Amino acid sequence: MNIKDIARLSGVGVSTVSRVLNNHTDVKESTRKKVLEVIKESNYIPNNSARILKQNNTNNIGVLVKGVFNPFFSEMVNVIGKNISKSRYTMVLQQNDFTFGDDFETLQSFIKEKRLQGVICLGVNFESVSKDSVNSLEVPVVLTSANFKLGESGYSSVGIDNIESAYKATKYLIELGHKNIAVMIGEENDIGISWNRLKGYKKALEESGIPFNADNMLVGDYKSEEAYKVMMEFIKNNKDITAVFSISDIMAIGIAKAIVDSGLKIGEDISLVGFDGLDISKFYNPGITTMKQPKVLMAEKSTNLLLELLNGKLEHEHIVLNTELVKRASCKYIKRG
Template sequence: MNIKDIARLSGVGVSTVSRVVNNHPDVKKETREHVLNIIKEYNYIPNSSARVLKQISTKNIGILIKGIFNPFLSEMVSIISKKIQFEGYTMLLQHTEVEEDDIESTLRFIKERKLQGVICLGGKFNDIQEDTFKHIDVPIILTSINLPVAMNNKQHVSIIDINNEEAAYKAVNYLIEKGHKDISIMICDEKEAASLERYKGYCRALEESNIPFDKENVLKGHYLMEKAYEETIKLLQNKKPTAIFAVSDSMAIGVAKAITDSGLQIGQDISIVGFDGMDIAQYYTPTITTVKQPREEMAKLSADLLFEQLNGNKQSISILLDADLIEGNSCIEI
């Protein structure tokens, strides 16, 4: 889709479309609105610099990461980059901020950088419709992005993830089986998809064990160690749960430091379970029990699937992988 196509569909000249795109005033209101509606309908994203784009290689694979401070996703990039390099392509890495529209960011990334394919690590894609990517003819792999398996075979979109709700449910049940009933949870926020699914697993585990829900036990750490530390300090000033489940290992580290700085012992006074299976959980003292996501497998599958689709060998698919609970020394039976 280019400016000539928009002109043809709009029934106006290329120069008129150009004036609309560049917000020139010398276009009738009705014509401007008509052209803008065509642009929106066909997801047309104007090239910001045609001269620069002509110099860019067309053998580009994009990696779009949600957030700059997500070490779990960052650790997957090196595995994916090796596959991209092996296949003779160039990797273009881009981060998106928390407040950005991930679907729009993906569309713009593909268009402006002339990508042959894109792997999105994290983000929110719940608003994907049947025609969202209808004019995008490149494979899109959504990895570690919580979406229904029913998204399978929609447009060019494939999904690789774990069952976040079930994994969190098992983690909280692990604490319940050790006798814990006053269990706090450190989530990202109410909007982040994976965090929300893990929160649902937490709530389901409490409900099935007839443990009352306490809203004071819900903390928001935004996937940041510092924020998780601050929120845990505030919590411990008012109450002392017997266990805290953090939906990421980075937040679990913040929780752990807050516990020790409050004069309490991890695994004795308060137990901790994290999520992700990052190396930092195993090198902390004491080692932190965590739900291990198969990040190496997820990264490898993402890259392999992308190139299989580029070569026309496989349809879009959805894959849900298992996550395992790795026991550390951060939990005690009470």
């Protein structure tokens, strides 16, 4: 949706809409009211710097992050920033952890306010965004490690197959002889990454003839501290659990400490698999098995893709990268019962 669309829906000229947006007095009150109603109904975000933008376009590329405190995204932002600095563009970073409104609205405001030429979005949720809204984007957007509808042509994406990766992680535990496997997701009502990784977990159980037990589904809120508290309580009431699949390494660290503080041994008593491939999982003692995402490659692909879109060298595309199960001492074979 742009100023021309507003003018068409209002039945007035573009110049009239511009005068309304700039609060000029030479507009009839009835016309002003009609234009403002169309703007409200269309969720149009006016760009008060439009005139300046025409005269002096910026070279700003935005990076919108939902989960800025997640080390996984922090490392990616570092790579993206270095790559952008090598181009003629400047990176503008904005977090969306505490912003009111949905991610798409925040993106629209971010583009308008900072006069961005393009945006890389990390961790955002576009699952419920309509096709018309996507088509209203006036600059190229690349979604990275995000939730979105497959097949959309209004933006590009770089990510992994979360369902298949979680399936492989859970399947590994089953192959080691485990049947009573708990899973820790990030958010109970998350329809994106948590839900897809839970699907992969369930798929592996079902394929192996192991019934899904809802009591074995834990919620850690993507935080080590919360994961620790939840796991401590869970161990008290579930002495027969032999393995845990955590959908993030951050939560896996909390789970690992809970296992130790409960007087148990990681690997010997309870096997543990994390997800992301953060460096901290390697240096924990014992090292934590994890499904590694190619975060550096994801960051590089995202930046290069956006720059090529800005240069008009290609159309939008969706890139799916491979993950790797990194096996460490946190998992042990047990005899099948």
